[in-house]
Amino acid sequence: MAKDKKIDITAVSKRLEHLIPRYIDSLANEGNEDYQGAFEIFEFDEPLLKALTKTTYAAKHLDYDFFMGLIHSVIVNYGIHDPEEAATAISDYVESTNDRRDWVAVFPYIFNNPLRDFPLGKDKDLDLKFGAFTVKTKSHEFESLEKILQAEFKLTSVSRTDHQHQTHQGSGSINKCPLIMFEVHGAEDAAFHYGRWKLKYFTNLLEVYGVLAGCKGGGWASNEIDTNHAFLINKVTGGIERSPLTASTRINLCPDSGFYDSLDEEFSVYSNMITNHNDKLFARLKSALNFFSRALNGTDRVLGFISYVIAIEAIFSRDKHTPIRITLAEYIALLCYPREERVGIYKDIKKIYDTRSALVHTGKIDIDVELIKKTETIAAKTILHTFRLYHKLNSSDQGNIEDLFFDHLRDLRLGVSTSSE
Structure with missing residues (x-):
C-alpha cells in the first residue's frame, strides 16, 4: 500500500x-x-x-x-x-519531523467529591487502563510520573526543568492531581485541540457510568487545586507544553468501588470508539453524551431537565413526520428495559415529554425533583444501551449503521425482533 x-x-x-x-x-x-x-x-x-x-x-x-x-x-x-x-x-x-509531533497528553482532573479531604472520601490509588486511555486516580510527583510514562508510553526521558516550570505555572495540578493520559499526534495547537476533544468524550462517558452506578457528585468540592490546564509531553524531546482550558477538568462523580467495578471491558471498547468511529449514529451518541454532561454539570434544574430530554432525542429523532413523544416512549422501553418494566417506563417517558412540552409551550417551570432524577437515569440507560446495540451492529459489518439501527428499532416495535441488543 x-x-x-x-x-x-x-x-x-x-x-x-x-x-x-x-x-x-x-x-x-x-x-x-x-x-x-x-x-x-x-x-x-x-x-x-x-x-x-x-x-x-x-x-x-x-x-x-x-x-x-x-x-x-x-x-x-x-x-x-x-x-x-x-x-x-x-x-x-x-x-x-513527523515523530516530533508525537505527544502524551496529560490532563489533571478532580472528582466533585465534597468529602475528598476526609478519610472516607479519599481517592483510591488505582492504575486503570482503558485501551488508549491511562487513568491514575492518585497524584504523582516527577520521579513517579517519569516511570509511568516510560512504562505506559515508552517515553525515554522527561524534562525535569519543564516539569518544575509547568508545576509552578499550571497551579501545581500536574504534580498534585490524578491524571488522565493518552497519546496524540500533531502540531502543538492541533494536538491540544484533539486532546481536549478526546478527553471531553471520555469524561462524558465516565459520567454516564457513574450515574448508573449511583455515584453522581454530591456537590462542588472547595479549596481544591485548579485543573484548568492541559499538558503535552513530547515523546522525542521530553519537553512539556501547557495550554489553558476554558473549564476545569472536574468529573461530577463521587466514585466508590462499585463505580470502578462498572468500568469493564465494555467501557473500554466504548471509550476508545472516539479514535476511529465517525458515522452518523456515532455522531448521535456524541451529541447525547454532550447534552447529558451539560445537564449533569449545570446549576439550572430546568435547563438540566431539558438537556436530558435532548440527549434522548439526539439518539432517536429522525423522521419529522413521526410523533416524537410516542417514538421515544416505545423505543426506550423496548431497547433498554425488560418486558415486565416496559409499560411503566412507557408511561414515565410520555410524562417526561409532556413536561418538556409544557416547559417549551407554556413556560411551566415547576418540575418535580424526582422526575428530574428519573429522567437522568433513563437518559443514562438509553445512552448505554444504544452503545451496546451500536457496537453489535458495527461488528456485523452489514451496511449503513444508522439505517441498521432504525431498522432494528422498527423490528422491535413490530415484534419481528425480540432482542433488544
Missing part, C-alpha cells in the same frame, strides 16, 4: 504560483511609509490554507500557526521562491 501523503504538493505548489510573485513584488515596496509587510500575502490567503490542509493528515494534525511558521522559514528565511521547490520543502519538513 502506498504511503499516505501528508501534504498535497501539487495543490500547494499551484496556489504558491499565484502568491510568490505577489510576495516578491511586495518586497519592492519595503521601506515605504505605507508598507504593511509582504508576508501577510500568505497569512490571509484562505485558498492557501485549504491547499495546505487538503490531505486527511494535514487537516487533522496540523494547524495554521504551524504552517505560517513553516512557510516563513521556507520562503522568507531560506529564500525559496520557486513554487514547486517551496511546496516540496514544506512537504519534506512535515515528513522528516
Whole structure:
C-alpha cells in the first residue's frame, strides 16, 4: 500500500504560483511609509490554507500557526521562491519531523467529591487502563510520573526543568492531581485541540457510568487545586507544553468501588470508539453524551431537565413526520428495559415529554425533583444501551449503521425482533 501523503504538493505548489510573485513584488515596496509587510500575502490567503490542509493528515494534525511558521522559514528565511521547490520543502519538513509531533497528553482532573479531604472520601490509588486511555486516580510527583510514562508510553526521558516550570505555572495540578493520559499526534495547537476533544468524550462517558452506578457528585468540592490546564509531553524531546482550558477538568462523580467495578471491558471498547468511529449514529451518541454532561454539570434544574430530554432525542429523532413523544416512549422501553418494566417506563417517558412540552409551550417551570432524577437515569440507560446495540451492529459489518439501527428499532416495535441488543 502506498504511503499516505501528508501534504498535497501539487495543490500547494499551484496556489504558491499565484502568491510568490505577489510576495516578491511586495518586497519592492519595503521601506515605504505605507508598507504593511509582504508576508501577510500568505497569512490571509484562505485558498492557501485549504491547499495546505487538503490531505486527511494535514487537516487533522496540523494547524495554521504551524504552517505560517513553516512557510516563513521556507520562503522568507531560506529564500525559496520557486513554487514547486517551496511546496516540496514544506512537504519534506512535515515528513522528516513527523515523530516530533508525537505527544502524551496529560490532563489533571478532580472528582466533585465534597468529602475528598476526609478519610472516607479519599481517592483510591488505582492504575486503570482503558485501551488508549491511562487513568491514575492518585497524584504523582516527577520521579513517579517519569516511570509511568516510560512504562505506559515508552517515553525515554522527561524534562525535569519543564516539569518544575509547568508545576509552578499550571497551579501545581500536574504534580498534585490524578491524571488522565493518552497519546496524540500533531502540531502543538492541533494536538491540544484533539486532546481536549478526546478527553471531553471520555469524561462524558465516565459520567454516564457513574450515574448508573449511583455515584453522581454530591456537590462542588472547595479549596481544591485548579485543573484548568492541559499538558503535552513530547515523546522525542521530553519537553512539556501547557495550554489553558476554558473549564476545569472536574468529573461530577463521587466514585466508590462499585463505580470502578462498572468500568469493564465494555467501557473500554466504548471509550476508545472516539479514535476511529465517525458515522452518523456515532455522531448521535456524541451529541447525547454532550447534552447529558451539560445537564449533569449545570446549576439550572430546568435547563438540566431539558438537556436530558435532548440527549434522548439526539439518539432517536429522525423522521419529522413521526410523533416524537410516542417514538421515544416505545423505543426506550423496548431497547433498554425488560418486558415486565416496559409499560411503566412507557408511561414515565410520555410524562417526561409532556413536561418538556409544557416547559417549551407554556413556560411551566415547576418540575418535580424526582422526575428530574428519573429522567437522568433513563437518559443514562438509553445512552448505554444504544452503545451496546451500536457496537453489535458495527461488528456485523452489514451496511449503513444508522439505517441498521432504525431498522432494528422498527423490528422491535413490530415484534419481528425480540432482542433488544
